[in-house]
Amino acid sequence: MSNSTDSWSRFDRRERLLRFFGLLAGLVILVAAWRAMEVNYGYAVTAPRELADLFGRMYPPNVGYSRKIVGPLLETINISILGTALAIVMAIPVAFLGASNTAPNKPAYLLGKFIISFTRSVNVIIWALIFVVIFGPGALAGVLAISIRSIGFTAKLIAEAIEEIDRGSVEAITAAGASPVDVLIYSIVPQIKPAFISVATLRWDINVRASTIIGFVGAGGIGVPLQTEINYFNWEAVLTILISILGLVLISEAISAYLRKKVM
Amino acid sequence: MLTVDNLEKTYDSGDKALKGVSFEVSGNEIVAIIGPSGAGKSTLVRSINRLTEPTAGRVSLDDTEVTGLDKSALRDVRRDMGMIFQEFNLVERLTVMENILSGRLGYLSTWNAFRRNFPPEDIKRAREILSRVNLEGVENNRADELSGGQRQRVGIARAVIQRPKILLADEPTSALDPDTSREVMSLLTDIAHEDDIPIIINIHEVDLAVDYADRIIGLSDGEIVFNGPPDDLDQAARDKIYRGGESIADREGPSAGSSTDSDDVIAERGD
Amino acid sequence: MAAESGSAVEGSWERPTVFYNKKVKYLIYGLILLFFAYSFWNLRISPSRFVRGIGAGVELVTSMLPPAYTPSQRELLIQGIVESIVMTIVATTIGIIVSVPVAIMASNNLSPKPVYYVGRSIVAVTRSLHELIVAIIMVKAVGFGPLAGVLALAFKTIGFFAKLLAEEIEDIDRGQMEAITAVGGTPVQTYLYGVLPQVMPRIIGLSIYRLDINLRHSTVVGIVGAGGIGITLLNSFDKYDYQFSMAIIAVIVAIVMVGEGVSALARRRIQ
Numbered sequence: 159m160s161n162s163t164d165s166w167s168r169f170d171r172r173e174r175l176l177r178f179f180g181l182l183a184g185l186v187i188l189v190a191a192w193r194a195m196e197v198n199y200g201y202a203v204t205a206p207r208e209l210a211d212l213f214g215r216m217y218p219p220n221v222g223y224s225r226k227i228v229g230p231l232l233e234t235i236n237i238s239i240l241g242t243a244l245a246i247v248m249a250i251p252v253a254f255l256g257a258s259n260t261a262p263n264k265p266a267y268l269l270g271k272f273i274i275s276f277t278r279s280v281n282v283i284i285w286a287l288i289f290v291v292i293f294g295p296g297a298l299a300g301v302l303a304i305s306i307r308s309i310g311f312t313a314k315l316i317a318e319a320i321e322e323i324d325r326g327s328v329e330a331i332t333a334a335g336a337s338p339v340d341v342l343i344y345s346i347v348p349q350i351k352p353a354f355i356s357v358a359t360l361r362w363d364i365n366v367r368a369s370t371i372i373g374f375v376g377a378g379g380i381g382v383p384l385q386t387e388i389n390y391f392n393w394e395a396v397l398t399i400l401i402s403i404l405g406l407v408l409i410s411e412a413i414s415a416y417l418r419k420k421v422m
Numbered sequence: 423m424l425t426v427d428n429l430e431k432t433y434d435s436g437d438k439a440l441k442g443v444s445f446e447v448s449g450n451e452i453v454a455i456i457g458p459s460g461a462g463k464s465t466l467v468r469s470i471n472r473l474t475e476p477t478a479g480r481v482s483l484d485d486t487e488v489t490g491l492d493k494s495a496l497r498d499v500r501r502d503m504g505m506i507f508q509e510f511n512l513v514e515r516l517t518v519m520e521n522i523l524s525g526r527l528g529y530l531s532t533w534n535a536f537r538r539n540f541p542p543e544d545i546k547r548a549r550e551i552l553s554r555v556n557l558e559g560v561e562n563n564r565a566d567e568l569s570g571g572q573r574q575r576v577g578i579a580r581a582v583i584q585r586p587k588i589l590l591a592d593e594p595t596s597a598l599d600p601d602t603s604r605e606v607m608s609l610l611t612d613i614a615h616e617d618d619i620p621i622i623i624n625i626h627e628v629d630l631a632v633d634y635a636d637r638i639i640g641l642s643d644g645e646i647v648f649n650g651p652p653d654d655l656d657q658a659a660r661d662k663i664y665r666g667g668e669s670i671a672d673r674e675g676p677s678a679g680s681s682t683d684s685d686d687v688i689a690e691r692g693d
Numbered sequence: 694m695a696a697e698s699g700s701a702v703e704g705s706w707e708r709p710t711v712f713y714n715k716k717v718k719y720l721i722y723g724l725i726l727l728f729f730a731y732s733f734w735n736l737r738i739s740p741s742r743f744v745r746g747i748g749a750g751v752e753l754v755t756s757m758l759p760p761a762y763t764p765s766q767r768e769l770l771i772q773g774i775v776e777s778i779v780m781t782i783v784a785t786t787i788g789i790i791v792s793v794p795v796a797i798m799a800s801n802n803l804s805p806k807p808v809y810y811v812g813r814s815i816v817a818v819t820r821s822l823h824e825l826i827v828a829i830i831m832v833k834a835v836g837f838g839p840l841a842g843v844l845a846l847a848f849k850t851i852g853f854f855a856k857l858l859a860e861e862i863e864d865i866d867r868g869q870m871e872a873i874t875a876v877g878g879t880p881v882q883t884y885l886y887g888v889l890p891q892v893m894p895r896i897i898g899l900s901i902y903r904l905d906i907n908l909r910h911s912t913v914v915g916i917v918g919a920g921g922i923g924i925t926l927l928n929s930f931d932k933y934d935y936q937f938s939m940a941i942i943a944v945i946v947a948i949v950m951v952g953e954g955v956s957a958l959a960r961r962r963i964q
Contacts, residue, residue: 191782194775195839195920205844208834236732243729279946281913283825287930292753293746297736326511330577333471334584335501335528340535344524348515371825374917375927381826388829396830400822407821519706542704549703562709 212393219401220394227383227402234379234406237297238369241304242362249309253316260320260346270317278310282368286377297378304365304372312361319353320346356418363414370403380406423448424470424588424620429479431465431644439465441644442479447588447620452611454631455624457641458664463624466641467592470622471503472496483587501528504581506610508593510573514566518557518576521565522548525580544583551579555609571602575609582613589613589621596626603627607634628660642666753935760940770941773922774948776839777911780920784843784911785904788850789896795851796858797884803862812859819852824910828919839920846907846914853906854899861895862888898960905956912945 201208254260255270285307289299327345336344373381380403387395424447431440439462447453455463468474470481472488481488486499504525512521526544527535534540540548552558555575565573574594581589591610595603607623611634614621625631631638632652640648640655640663648659712718762770798804798812828845835841870887878886915923922941929938 188782188786191779194779195783195843197840198836198838201835201838202840205835205840209831212830212834233735236735240729240732240736275950276946279949280942281909281945283913283916284926284942284945287916287927288753291930292750293742298738298742298746301736324511324514326507326509327513329473330505330507330511330580331513331524331527333473333500333503333505334525334580335497335499336524336535337497337527337532339532340524340527340530343532343536344516344520344527345513348513351515367821367823371823374825374829384826385829388833400826403826404818404821408817411821517708520708538708540706545706546704548706561706 215393216397218394219397220392221398223392223395223398224402227380227399230373230380230383231402231406233297234369234381235366237300237304237372237379238362238365238410241301241369242308242358242365244301244305245308245312245361245365246358248305249312249316252309252313253320256313257317257320259323259325270313274310274314274317276310277306277308278314280307282307282372283375286372286375290376295376295378300369300372300377300379303377304368307368308361308365311364312357315357316350316354319350319357323349352421355421359414359417363410366410367407370406423484424622425480425482426466426470427480427482429466429469429481430477431462431469431474432477439644440469440476440479443641443644443646444479445639445646445649447622449620450614450618451620451637452614452635453620453622453637453639454635455622455639455641456626456628456631456663461641461663462644463641464592467590467622467624470590471500471505473505497528501584502587504584504586504589506574506577506581506589506591506594508596510570510577510597512565512573512576512580515564517562517564518552518568519545519548519561521576522551522561522579522583525583528584548579548583551582554582555579570598571605574598574602574606578606578609578613582617586619588619591621591623591625593624593626595630603630610634628655757935757939759936760943761936762940766937766940769925770922770944773915773925773941774944777915777921777923777948778908780839780842780846780911780914781904781907784846785850785900785907787843788847788903788907789854789900791847792851792854792858793896795855796862797888799855799859800862802865802867803888812855816852816856816859819848820856821852822849824849824914825917828914829917832918837918837920842911842914842919842921845919846910849910850903850907854903857899858892858896861892865891894963898963901956901959901963905952908952909949912948 261267285303289302293299369379371381373379384399429443469476710718831841831844873883873887911921913923915921916927926941
């Protein structure tokens, strides 16, 4: 196509034009989007000042308040751990259904895939809303919200690990006259164990973050006092909570990364 | 005694891998099955313990007809047939000891299997076999820490601990270098003689088959075209197995058959 | 090492453990179990509450089905969705524009140590705080509405985008940069001609990915008042209008799935 100099330059110009219109279209969409927000420019202009002002009122953090948040912080950790544990318990059967080599039949496989994508598509805060309606406010709703939301992610990754197992050792143990359960214990489980542990710790790390906010809809954890203090404009207490959340998240991330490195 | 009677296997794709194969194996005979890639060697060995389900024909071990057993009875008869694989098929992340003991799973309750609670005599025997296959001291190593030859010896140990009435070996040397292959073959012949059990070895290297086997079965396109002692495997017989009867001995050396088809080792895995 | 320690008794074998010994292993297991028990106790779930909850759950599900909306609710639904999409576009654009300099700051091959640490801290803080926490603070700072949501999503975009972009920048070929510097390029020219072309594909890929993530988040930040469909969802729950809630959730799920599909497709086409 680039035989003559003429046709080559024409192609170049066309590409340039295409790029130009692409950029223009992007800008038009952006401007349209901005206008559709109907931002009150009075607020928009003062936003940086308002934010600076807010942080001014937050500083210094209320150190004395930190004693009061020990309980909610522990509850946050509890919710994340129990939620993750429950998620894994529920995710294991789903994973075996959703893995093409262990699903008993096609409908079961599709059911597994459906559970995986459905639970993943609904945000944790929406699950929390639903479980607060069902079980009332408190950590129980939080644990359930976290666990249901985590099924999809955990089951998907475990299913992938199951699909990647080496059939050879399964066959060898079958050939020795072992039952299907023996095959599961001696061949499949050892093979998916590392993936399993890294998925669990990774999800726990994600769930620690999620556990900090489900309190906004009453599902327990540090989110509950955070919302209360914000509503009462106790900004110095708010900063204390934010710092504690930051610490919690960074520590859980480090632990999770350490555990994953260890099993690899 | 193992009797294979008129065994057939047709795959879902329509490929006829076995077209009525019959033979008998008894005593402590070492039988090598040779043939070109796609001749059905792997299918034959795997059909004996029904890892591949044969379409027609019968396999009997002593008085038990293996074909036609239900799942639980099949598990019982599989305990009497040890199997050794080309790619060793160990559970890489388990210890050598666990891999060997997994040969006894057919005798263990699920609960004891879960707790890895094997009876003392099994463990004692596992240690004996470990020294027999020259692997003392590695029982606590994970299988993926071993070399290829060591792994295959673990594979053999796993089969031997079953106290099988027969050993089936599916290309046991294909993934090994020539020296290790010979070690493994002589280990297998020792086991046959010491434990007084027959071994069926599906093998690519004709030279190894001739050196170690008591009898050679030549398979070509799903049919037995040679069945006799290694001494009878002359050039004509080789041509029949590898060239469908067409002699090219004048053009290539006598070992041409084995060297050509070792290139197709991977293709054979598809069987 | 294993041979000397473990084989005191012939008929017994202990599986080596990742912990120092069996006692430590059971101690750790015990502690984990104890922690779970404590966590569970801490939730203060009474069986009766749980049973009542299951009844309430069934009731909720039946009152949610089938999803439905009145004409005026349909308006609200469309408005909310449009607002979410609009917020996504604006927030992703702002977030990326701010992310690029932060990414340069946070890459150890382009920035001096003090600047690098500032960049890394910005990334750490923006990554650690959940989008809803940022949103709730933004609402207090700039008032209810989509502006707060845009600021929150843009803030979260920095943590994601700058981190991954910084990792990409750290992997670039320095030679291209040095070439520009060598011909007398200014620092800005060095970035434009020596760095940007190398990381451009990554920037585009990450932008599409982040667009998808921001779309998900834009559907929920409304729950704390930061614009989008979330506020409509929260109101429907407050008014016990569960059929409408279900309709909203279904629309959110559909949009999220479409967004994920389009994003995956677009990223594959670019690569």
